[in-house]
Amino acid sequence: MSVSSALAINKQIEPGNLTVASIRAPPVNVPYSPPSSDCYGQTHDINATVDFGVKLIQRAALSGADFVAFPELWFPGYIDADPGPTDFLDNYFDQTITVNDTNWNKLVSAARKHSVWLEFGFAQHIKDNVFMGQALIDSKGNVIQVRQKLRPSGAERNIFSDGTIDQLLVHKTPFGRLGMLECWEHMHPTMTFVMHAQYENIHIAAFPWAPDLDVDSGVTRSEVSLAAARFYAITGSSHVFMPAVGTAAVFAPNGTLVASIQASEDPHETPILYHSINTTSFISSNQTYDTTEYSWAALQQVDKAYPAYIPKIANNSFIQHRQNSVTEMRKVGPIV
Numbered sequence: 001m002s003v004s005s006a007l008a009i010n011k012q013i014e015p016g017n018l019t020v021a022s023i024r025a026p027p028v029n030v031p032y033s034p035p036s037s038d039c040y041g042q043t044h045d046i047n048a049t050v051d052f053g054v055k056l057i058q059r060a061a062l063s064g065a066d067f068v069a070f071p072e073l074w075f076p077g078y079i080d081a082d083p084g085p086t087d088f089l090d091n092y093f094d095q096t097i098t099v100n101d102t103n104w105n106k107l108v109s110a111a112r113k114h115s116v117w118l119e120f121g122f123a124q125h126i127k128d129n130v131f132m133g134q135a136l137i138d139s140k141g142n143v144i145q146v147r148q149k150l151r152p153s154g155a156e157r158n159i160f161s162d163g164t165i166d167q168l169l170v171h172k173t174p175f176g177r178l179g180m181l182e183c184w185e186h187m188h189p190t191m192t193f194v195m196h197a198q199y200e201n202i203h204i205a206a207f208p209w210a211p212d213l214d215v216d217s218g219v220t221r222s223e224v225s226l227a228a229a230r231f232y233a234i235t236g237s238s239h240v241f242m243p244a245v246g247t248a249a250v251f252a253p254n255g256t257l258v259a260s261i262q263a264s265e266d267p268h269e270t271p272i273l274y275h276s277i278n279t280t281s282f283i284s285s286n287q288t289y290d291t292t293e294y295s296w297a298a299l300q301q302v303d304k305a306y307p308a309y310i311p312k313i314a315n316n317s318f319i320q321h322r323q324n325s326v327t328e329m330r331k332v333g334p335i336v
Helices: 003-010 046-062 086-094 102-113 154-158 183-187 189-197 222-236 280-284 296-305 326-332
Strands: 017-023 067-069 117-126 129-137 143-148 170-173 176-182 202-206 239-242 248-251 257-261 272-278
Touching (some): 017 239, 017 248, 129 176, 189 222
Parallel strands (some): 017 067, 202 239
Antiparallel strands (some): 017 272, 248 257
16 A cells, blocks of 8 residues: 555544535546537546546545535536437446446545545436436445435436435534535525525535636526525525536635636646635534524415415426436437
């Protein structure tokens, strides 16, 4: 065993201090910088991407990180907009991760070996469905949570199946109460209200990619993602870490941008954004739920204030639980 590996294995989280490493480097074979329209000429490679991810975890740990956060769908990489031809999609399905498979175990082992907490976004294969998975692993390799994005956004929902509401959880950790969401989940009150109600100190806002400012003109531009992360920090009084391929950022509970790296900075030179926070007040607090803006009473007020003229339709396209068959998509492509 090398000296550097031994140091990583024996590293302990310093009481009152947490250093988070937000990954901004692209997965293997994913073109840079985002957004890119030529990803369909590339081949996603889950094995190589997991090996690269393990190297980034080691690098972060040796640089003093206690927690490593990866972007949404980083394993094996995000599918940009329309997923293209069926053969491209077929390969993508072959590059997914199943909990407890070889690649999953490599990532869990890396967290344990280097004594770091780990959050990562991945294409999760369960039976005949693929989900936008998000995992939380502790520094001993224990699986704290595996969740699936509740409502995949836009064209994502033509491929990825829906998660369930019982996965909107905040967890007690040695450094405070921590939760995580993916991308446009930060735009939906049906998801953010539930998370804020659980009194979150630290939040991982995993986005798939973020270009430089003023590069894109659509809703996927960095200005939108950064605004969502900033607003979440303010409304939830949380420290928000935003890992994304390209531009990564960190926001304080008052909405201040306290750390960032722009997409134009070479991801091979600086693949990781580091930022440390003081967690002393989190550790000493026993509060587990909000008593004001996101309390049960506040929820009842929202219900009472809901306009009477709007029809009370219990089920719509947003609420309906959608499951897409991989077997079917291999035949016909995305299910619109």
